Amino acid sequence: xxxxxxxLDFGAQYNQLIARRIRECEVFCEVLPGDTPAAxxxxxHPKAVVLSGGPASVFAPxxxxxxxxxxxxxxxxxxICYGMQLMAKVLGGVVEHAEGREYGRAEMTLGAPxxxxxxxPDPSVVWMSHGDLVVSPPPGFSILAKTPRTxxxxxxxxxxxxWAVQYHPEVHHTPDGITLFTNFLYHIAHIQPDWKxxxxxxxxxxxxxxxxxxxxxxxxxxxGVDSAVAGAIARKALGDRLTAILIDHGMLRAxxxxxxxxxxxxxxxxxxxxxxxxxxALAGVTDPEQKRKIxxxxxxxxxxRAQAEIGQREVLIQGTVYPDVIESxxxxxxxxxxxxxVGGLPDDVAxxxxxxxxxxxxxxxxxxxxxxxxxxxxxxxQPFPGPGLAVRIIGDVTEDKIVVLRxxxxxxxxxxxxxxxxxxxxxxxAVLLDLRSVGVMGDARTYGYPIVVRAVESQxxxxxxxxxxxxxxxxxxxxxxxxxxxxxxxxxxxxxxKPPATIEWE
Ligand code: XMP
Numbered sequence: 001x002x003x004x005x006x007x008l009d010f011g012a013q014y015n016q017l018i019a020r021r022i023r024e025c026e027v028f029c030e031v032l033p034g035d036t037p038a039a040x041x042x043x044x045h046p047k048a049v050v051l052s053g054g055p056a057s058v059f060a061p062x063x064x065x066x067x068x069x070x071x072x073x074x075x076x077x078x079x080i081c082y083g084m085q086l087m088a089k090v091l092g093g094v095v096e097h098a099e100g101r102e103y104g105r106a107e108m109t110l111g112a113p114x115x116x117x118x119x120x121p122d123p124s125v126v127w128m129s130h131g132d133l134v135v136s137p138p139p140g141f142s143i144l145a146k147t148p149r150t151x152x153x154x155x156x157x158x159x160x161x162x163w164a165v166q167y168h169p170e171v172h173h174t175p176d177g178i179t180l181f182t183n184f185l186y187h188i189a190h191i192q193p194d195w196k197x198x199x200x201x202x203x204x205x206x207x208x209x210x211x212x213x214x215x216x217x218x219x220x221x222x223x224g225v226d227s228a229v230a231g232a233i234a235r236k237a238l239g240d241r242l243t244a245i246l247i248d249h250g251m252l253r254a255x256x257x258x259x260x261x262x263x264x265x266x267x268x269x270x271x272x273x274x275x276x277x278x279x280x281a282l283a284g285v286t287d288p289e290q291k292r293k294i295x296x297x298x299x300x301x302x303x304x305r306a307q308a309e310i311g312q313r314e315v316l317i318q319g320t321v322y323p324d325v326i327e328s329x330x331x332x333x334x335x336x337x338x339x340x341x342v343g344g345l346p347d348d349v350a351x352x353x354x355x356x357x358x359x360x361x362x363x364x365x366x367x368x369x370x371x372x373x374x375x376x377x378x379x380x381x382q383p384f385p386g387p388g389l390a391v392r393i394i395g396d397v398t399e400d401k402i403v404v405l406r407x408x409x410x411x412x413x414x415x416x417x418x419x420x421x422x423x424x425x426x427x428x429x430a431v432l433l434d435l436r437s438v439g440v441m442g443d444a445r446t447y448g449y450p451i452v453v454r455a456v457e458s459q460x461x462x463x464x465x466x467x468x469x470x471x472x473x474x475x476x477x478x479x480x481x482x483x484x485x486x487x488x489x490x491x492x493x494x495x496x497x498k499p500p501a502t503i504e505w506e
Contacts (some may be wrong), residue, residue, distance in 0.1 A: 003045040004028030004191065008036060010054030010064045010082050016326065016460055017170040018052055018080065020361055021178060026193030027185050028359070031326055038069035048076045048189035051083025053168065057132050058085045058095055066090070076161040076189045078116075081130055084155070084164035091138035091162070098133045098149075105173065106147040114144045114156050115187050116163045120176045126153065126167035127174045134166065161188065197371040200364070201233060204356040208237035208317065211354045215314035218351075220303060221246045221264070222386060223256040226319035226357060228263060228378050229369040233356045234317040235267055236372065242317075243268040243310055247302045249295065250275030251388030251402060254410040263378055270310070274302040282390065282397045286434075288506035291397065295387040316351035322361055323460055362460065382413075382427045383461065391506045395434030400487075405432040407485045408451045412477055416455070419473045426464060428455035430481070431494075431505040439489030441482075448489030451481050456503055464498040 004027050009015045015031060022029040030044070034054070041049065049070060056063040064082075068090045071077060079087040085095045110122040128150065137143060137155045141162070144154035156163040163184065169177030185191045208217070219234055221227045221244050234242050244264050248257055248271055257271060281294050307313075357365055362383070369379040385391050389409070393401050408430035416428045431452040439446040453474070458464035478491035494501075 003047060004030070004195070005048045005050060005185070005189070006036075006041055006044065006046040007031045007050045007052055008034045008066060008070075008083070009052050010034040010066075010086070011056065012053035012080075012082065013055070013463075015052045016323065016361075016462065018050060019322075020363075020459070021170045021181050022050070022185065023195060023361060023364060024178070025181055025185050026195045027191050028195045030359070034064045034066055036067070038067040038073060041070060042073055046075060047191045048078065048185065049073070051077065051079040051086060051164075053081030053083060053129070056082065057097070058082070058089050059097065059132070071160070071162060074161075076163065076184070078184050079162075079164035080170070081166060081168060084166055085130075085132050085134060087162065087164050088134040088138055088155075091141075093134055093138035093141070094136035095132050096135050098131055101131045102128045102149050104128065106149065106153075106167070108145050108147050108153050108167065110145050111143045111154075114142075114154075114163075115158070116156050116165075116180065116183055117144055117154060118179075118183050118187070120179050120183075124176050125174065126165075126169075126177075127171050128167050130166060134164075163188065197364075197367045200360070200368055201236070201371060204233050205237040208234050208315075208354055208356060211352060212238060212241065212315045216241045216243065217315040217317055217354070218242075218307070218310065218313040219244050219317040219319075221260050222319075222384075223252050223260050224319070224384050224386075225362070225369065225379060225381050226321050226365055228260065228319075228374060229365050229372065230317050230319035230356050231264060232369060232372040232374050234354075235264070240267060243270070243313065245270045245272055245303075245306050245310070247272045247274055247299060247306070249278040249298065249302075249388060249390075250399075251278070251390045251397070253384065253389070253413075254406050259375070259378055263375055270306065272302050272306045274298065274305075277302065279397070279399060284396050286395050288391070291390055291506075292387055295390060299386075314352060316353050318353055318355045319357055320355040321357045321365055322359055323462075325358060380423060382422075382425070382429075385504060391504050392429065392431045393434075394432065394505060401432055404449065404485055404487060405430060405451075408432070408481050408488065411480045411484065412453055412455075415473060415477045415480065419470070421455075421467075421469070421473070424457070425467055426456050426458035426461065427503060428453075428467070430454075437490055441489065446489045448487050450490040450492055451485070451488050452492050452494050452505065453477055454494045454503070454505070456498070458498075458503070461503060464503050466495050466497055469493070 009031050019029050089095050106128045107123045108126045134152045140157040141155045143152050147153050154165045169180040219231045278298050389405050390397050412430045433450050436447050455467040456464040481491050
């Protein structure tokens with residue numbers, strides 16, 4: 001990948017946000033574990049390094065450290081929160097425990113003028129979240145800003161090109177945070193913004209062509225955005241040397257198979273109907289993790305059957321995106337849930353795997369998809385879990401329940417779209433519960449299923465808040481579901497954020 005910025009991750013909840021802000025500045029960046037040796041970093045030829053925040057105290061035993069030779073690489077370094085404290089401690093400043101944590105909004109006033117805080121208003125609002133404080137900067141550093149409770153809110157050593165802020169410029173609560181990033185990237189590190197959809201497409205098309213040579217490639221489409229965009233890149237690179245398969249496990253959303261089929265009608269596209277096999281394997285299984293495992297296994301089986309039919313392909317294209325790479329623990333982050341993607345393929349498949357979206361965040365994937373001319377309804381489709389509607393059916397999965405949920409889900413999505421909310425919401429969907437309650441319809445008593453409606457706002461699916469849907473939209477959704485979907489007599493709305501809940505119910 002193009003050399004850009006390396007973000008060293010010290011475990012901050014916000015580390016992906018730092019990377020996203022840098023990408024928003026059209027600069028490529030890569031997130032690596034905080035203790036990555038300086039020698040490795042040098043080999044990647046980055047133009048700058050950012051040290052992320054983190055939950056630890058620099059005084060805690062076993063607190064994450066860094067290779068101090070990073071400060072001698074001769075490239076600009078920006079420390080954020082924990083990254084600043086680490087920088088101060090390593091370079092001879094004084095860090096102290098603060099009396100009580102400082103959390104939230106603070107008013108920052110500027111000290112000595114600096115390229116780092118150029119064009120940042122004085123005073124300006126910043127977001128703080130820390131327990132320790134730098135009270136004396138290391139030799140060579142000047143104090144660039146302070147807040148009433150933080151004597152050194154920003155510091156810098158222009159001679160060595162080392163900079164640091166105690167606040168979080170990456171969060172939306174710091175309104176001028178992006179100015180700090182543009183100052184650091186463009187004016188301090190002199191990086192040209194060249195991380196643009198067209199450049200990404202061009203370089204990934206070349207990568208796919210190089211990997212496939214004169215051979216042929218295969219892609220498994222899921223109906224989701226990521227595999228569709230990866231497929232579109234591969235199609236541009238290979239044309240009719242690409243075969244796409246879509247394994248229909250019977251738990252896709254209404255209309256999904258047809259939309260994907262149409263978008264890829266110009267290449268060899270095959271739908272593998274594996275509904276019976278999946279339903280049979282899932283019969284009577286109620287444990288959520290076990291359901292996921294069975295679906296993963298059945299995917300592999302269906303994939304192998306398809307492969308035997310199609311014949312050997314040298315390369316498998318996968319739609320793995322950057323948050324999957326970071327979240328799967330490959331970069332030192334914690335694994336929260338065994339996410340299943342279409343990519344959960346057997347270890348022994350003799351494929352060379354190419355992942356054209358491996359470096360992209362979701363919004364970048366969508367921009368690339370648009371630039372490739374994919375239909376808007378496919379590109380702007382809300383994320384959908386690989387195991388499909390099965391994770392939204394609590395308890396055992398049956399064909400009848402899938403029909404009920406698919407209808408309810410289509411109503412939720414249609415009403416959200418009609419209300420013009422589709423693009424501002426991360427996900428809106430229906431969940432079918434494994435219980436029944438009493439209702440009354442006409443003059444008769446009913447004993448039916450409840451549907452849960454869930455709508456969340458999120459940047460990346462890692463944290464989320466429930467959407468304050470207008471009452472009339474909720475009313476229409478509830479009225480239509482109970483009126484149109486047989487065996488449902490009640491609709492409830494989920495008003496929990498993540499954490500403590502997750503987005504999906506399983
Ligand atoms: P949770 O429920 O963990 O979901 O808060 C976070 C985001 O991930 C999606 N999700 C999945 N995506 N394969 C996927 O590709 C999966 O197995 C999977 N499980 C959850 C979920 O829809 C939400 O956007």
